[in-house]
Amino acid sequence: MSGQVVTRFAPSPTGYLHIGGGRTALFNWLYTRGRGGKFLLRIEDTDRERSTPEATAAILRGLAWLGLDWDGEAVSQFARRDRHAEVAREMLARGTSYKCFSTPGEIAAFKAAREAEGASYAVFQSPWRDADPASHPPGKPYAIRMRAPREGETVIDDRVQGRVTIRNNTLDDMVVLRSDGTPVYMLAVVVDDHDMGVTHVIRGDDHLVNAARQQMVYDAMGWAVPVWAHIPLIHGPDGKKLSKRHGALGVEDYQAMGYPAAGMRNYLTRLGWAQGDMEVFSSREAMAVFDLAGIGRSPARLDFKKLEHVCGQQMARADDAALLQELEAFLAATGATALSDRQRDGMLRALPFLKQSAKIFPEIIEKSRFFLESRPLDRDNSAEKVLDSVSRSILSFLTPRLQTVHWTKPDLESMLTGFAADQGLGFGKLAQPLRAALAGRTVSPSVYDMMLVLGRDETIARLGDVAS
RNA sequence: GGCCCGUUCGUCUAUCGGUUAGGACAUCAGGUUUUCAACCUGAGAAGAGGGGUUCGACUCCCCUACGGGCUGCCA
Numbered sequence: 001m002s003g004q005v006v007t008r009f010a011p012s013p014t015g016y017l018h019i020g021g022g023r024t025a026l027f028n029w030l031y032t033r034g035r036g037g038k039f040l041l042r043i044e045d046t047d048r049e050r051s052t053p054e055a056t057a058a059i060l061r062g063l064a065w066l067g068l069d070w071d072g073e074a075v076s077q078f079a080r081r082d083r084h085a086e087v088a089r090e091m092l093a094r095g096t097s098y099k100c101f102s103t104p105g106e107i108a109a110f111k112a113a114r115e116a117e118g119a120s121y122a123v124f125q126s127p128w129r130d131a132d133p134a135s136h137p138p139g140k141p142y143a144i145r146m147r148a149p150r151e152g153e154t155v156i157d158d159r160v161q162g163r164v165t166i167r168n169n170t171l172d173d174m175v176v177l178r179s180d181g182t183p184v185y186m187l188a189v190v191v192d193d194h195d196m197g198v199t200h201v202i203r204g205d206d207h208l209v210n211a212a213r214q215q216m217v218y219d220a221m222g223w224a225v226p227v228w229a230h231i232p233l234i235h236g237p238d239g240k241k242l243s244k245r246h247g248a249l250g251v252e253d254y255q256a257m258g259y260p261a262a263g264m265r266n267y268l269t270r271l272g273w274a275q276g277d278m279e280v281f282s283s284r285e286a287m288a289v290f291d292l293a294g295i296g297r298s299p300a301r302l303d304f305k306k307l308e309h310v311c312g313q314q315m316a317r318a319d320d321a322a323l324l325q326e327l328e329a330f331l332a333a334t335g336a337t338a339l340s341d342r343q344r345d346g347m348l349r350a351l352p353f354l355k356q357s358a359k360i361f362p363e364i365i366e367k368s369r370f371f372l373e374s375r376p377l378d379r380d381n382s383a384e385k386v387l388d389s390v391s392r393s394i395l396s397f398l399t400p401r402l403q404t405v406h407w408t409k410p411d412l413e414s415m416l417t418g419f420a421a422d423q424g425l426g427f428g429k430l431a432q433p434l435r436a437a438l439a440g441r442t443v444s445p446s447v448y449d450m451m452l453v454l455g456r457d458e459t460i461a462r463l464g465d466v467a468s
Numbered sequence: 469g470g471c472c473c474g475u476u477c478g479u480c481u482a483u484c485g486g487u488u489a490g491g492a493c494a495u496c497a498g499g500u501u502u503u504c505a506a507c508c509u510g511a512g513a514a515g516a517g518g519g520g521u522u523c524g525a526c527u528c529c530c531c532u533a534c535g536g537g538c539u540g541c542c543a
Binding site: 010011012014044045046047049050051077100104107115119120121122123143144145156161162164165166167170171172174175176177178179180182184185186188189204205206207208209210212230232233235237239240241267270271272273274275276277278279280296297298299300301302303305306307308309310312316356357358359363367 | 469470471472473474475479480481482490491492493494504505506507535536537538539540541542543
């Protein structure tokens, strides 16, 4: 296959960006970006009842957070309704569609009758399919239906699902243009995908059977059928379809919980796709090897434990400045007050250490209390927590680095003693583990950096505090 | 109900007729750390069930069970 790859993500703006939709977008993005193609975005807003601009904005935000960029402007499907209707009329002219004057009541009656006859299934067969145009009732509203083949079968050559064969007699003559003149989704997708030059349709497998009917439209119009790739949906931890009771559904929920976007991308990429033993990788690395053949055929379940682990791995290898930026975005998204210059400075100094053992942003915040909290500390509220944080943080950051000689035990001890005193708190348990940890050992220069982060009390100032 | 898709450790998966069925998360046991983590080492853990085809099936075919999807003048 030659030519540029063109893919698209086409969500309906009825709420937020669903985690499954996010993964679908991610797969399209990886596939396209790895091949120098174009990744387009189309908002399927033809259902005026349920589509809202807020939902569209939420979807765009979700994609932006995930780091998925699309080419060009997002296309509104609704805005293209005239073009859709035009195609419906062209099908009419070509004889691949026809006017159907049947009313909803008649259609229901037809199906009821078939069921009464004991038919195992009932596809509506319009009496107008082969009616003489002369018999058309003038002035009566009609829908335009596709004249679908009744014999034979339609084969979907799917890159994920394989060859899927659907008998044509199980498919009805779908409506392409409603009696009110508005196009139906099934027609709109095909027209839009064709007009936008989409070469690969990568979407949820809830569209697999629909693909057969859509392919009929391509055939009816004489258009080239795109490469199909229907990926399995994501299920909840219990194997059931992902629903509200499983908790977080929107990608923004994950952002709010503090998962780093890189970890999210990594996890979502591996959910339902594999390339040998590749587990932890960057999006660049994924692009280089991502392919449709590696996508599994069975639905995958969300596993928060693994998500967290992957996030921890990504956190550890993240660039400090970028991490700080994402952390601040996280803070802003949760409505927290922005970091002061002093706090930001401290964070940047601490991040190289903090990121090594954190999985999500709240953990980083928690371990940063000792320099995030303003001084003097509010004894009743946060003093204990902060002191606890100080002792934990110092130990976890410093002890691994107590190997080389540069800072002597007395220096460190006196500094910590001063810090504790500054808080108006006893050295207490803070001193105990430290004293033991320091026994007979000394501290390296990197520890000095951490000390600067600690704050602005006199003891630290003596050692060269930069935090004003 | 009909049609379509799926089914390897608890979970995500590798395997594309011949492997001691591999990796990762989780779990358990050690190690490191006088906290919690993180990190390191090790262990247990799988081909839904039943029939075929084959010298040989997780791999191919059929049936059953289970799960999911579609079955709209919704998307």
